[in-house]
Amino acid sequence: MTTAAEADISEDRFLGAVSAICAKDPRLAPLGAAVLLANFLGIARDSRTFARKLGVEHALVLREVTTLSGLGGLINIVERNGRTQRTELSITPEAADLVRHGLT
Numbered sequence: 001m002t003t004a005a006e007a008d009i010s011e012d013r014f015l016g017a018v019s020a021i022c023a024k025d026p027r028l029a030p031l032g033a034a035v036l037l038a039n040f041l042g043i044a045r046d047s048r049t050f051a052r053k054l055g056v057e058h059a060l061v062l063r064e065v066t067t068l069s070g071l072g073g074l075i076n077i078v079e080r081n082g083r084t085q086r087t088e089l090s091i092t093p094e095a096a097d098l099v100r101h102g103l104t
Helices: 011-024 031-041 047-054 057-069 094-104
Strands: 075-080 087-091
Touching: 011 031, 011 094, 031 047, 031 057, 031 075, 031 087, 031 094, 047 057, 047 087, 057 075, 057 087, 087 094
Parallel strands: none
Antiparallel strands: 075 087
16 A cells, blocks of 8 residues: 555544454454554555554564464464564455455
8 A cells, every 4th residue: 555545544444444343353352453454454564564653562563463363364474584573464355354344
C-alpha cells in the first residue's frame, strides 16, 4: 500500500475494523487483528515496522505473530532475521476474509 493509500484509513476506522475482526473471530486479540489488518492494508508487512508505526514493543508483536501462526494458519512467516528477529509475514486467504469483514 502506498502512503496515499495509508491516508485513506483513519485511526478511528482502523480501530473499528480491529474490533469487528475480533468480534468475527474471538480467538484473536486486538493486537493480532491489528497485525492482520496492517499487513492487509500494506501499512506493515513485518513485525519491526508494525511495532514502530503503531508504537508497540517489538517483543509483544513477535509474541502475537507466533500466536497468529498457530491459529489455524492465519499468517505465513516469509522470512525471519536471526539477529534482529524482524519477521516478514503474509496473511492467508482466511485472514484476508476476516479483514475484509472488518472493513465493511
